[in-house]
Amino acid sequence: MSGEFILLLHPAFGILALLAAVWVFxxxxxxxxxxxxxxxxxxxxxxxxxxxxxxxxxxxxxVFYGGDKAVIKAGPWPFAHSFFMETKEHVFFMLLLLATFLPIITGSDLIKQVAGRKVVQWTAAMIIVLALLMEGAGAVISMGVKVGLFTAA
Structure with missing residues (x-):
């Protein structure tokens, strides 16, 4: 599987997860x-x-990010890696935990109570906000690669 195809699948699945979280909310x-x-x-x-x-x-x-990392760090937007990628690497785990927690709380009868639905709503809302932040950070990282390649040429 090529790196470009994998790079397309990553945000595509992220956006689909975001839309599914909106549905749950x-x-x-x-x-x-x-x-x-x-x-x-x-x-x-x-x-x-x-x-x-x-x-x-x-x-x-x-497998593939090493070359892009070098381009970003050598380019005019080194913060795309030093801040956005580093933040994304760590904050995503919270998003992963919330997404894993969601089917656990919806699988119980707790959802049939008002308090349980509020937990589901807050969890889905946090997933939505964090997923949007992850998508935005990915866009900055992608732009960091692009401006790094443009200035190197």
């Missing part, structure tokens, strides 16, 4: 047996997609 605003099933299913989708994002991104980072 919106579904949890309603109550009813039909909603509970969809909430449980989509929370599992969030977790699976987030783990795929992590595994694919981790593979790409280990």
């Amino acid at each position: 919106v579904e949890s605003l309603n109550t009813g047996d039909i909603h509970y099933g969809r909430i449980r299913n989509m929370s599992l989708v969030v977790a699976v997609l987030m783990w795929l994002t992590y595994l694919i991104g981790g593979y790409w980072y280990v």
Whole structure:
């Protein structure tokens, strides 16, 4: 599998996980047996997609990122690595834990109580915000590579 294809899969799975988290949040605003099933299913989708994002991104980072890292550090935007990539590497674990926690809390009868739904809503909201931050950080890192390549040419 080529590095470019892997690099496309990583944010694609991340965005799909983000959309699934939005779905969970919106579904949890309603109550009813039909909603509970969809909430449980989509929370599992969030977790699976987030783990795929992590595994694919981790593979790409280990195998392919070394060259891009050198370009970023030598270019005009070294902060794209020193701040954004370093932050992304550490904050993502919180996102992964929240995504793993989501199907656990939606799989219990706790979701049928108001307090349980609030936990689901807050967890989904934190996933949404962190996923948006991760996507933004990825965009800055990508731009760091581009401006580094443009100035090297």
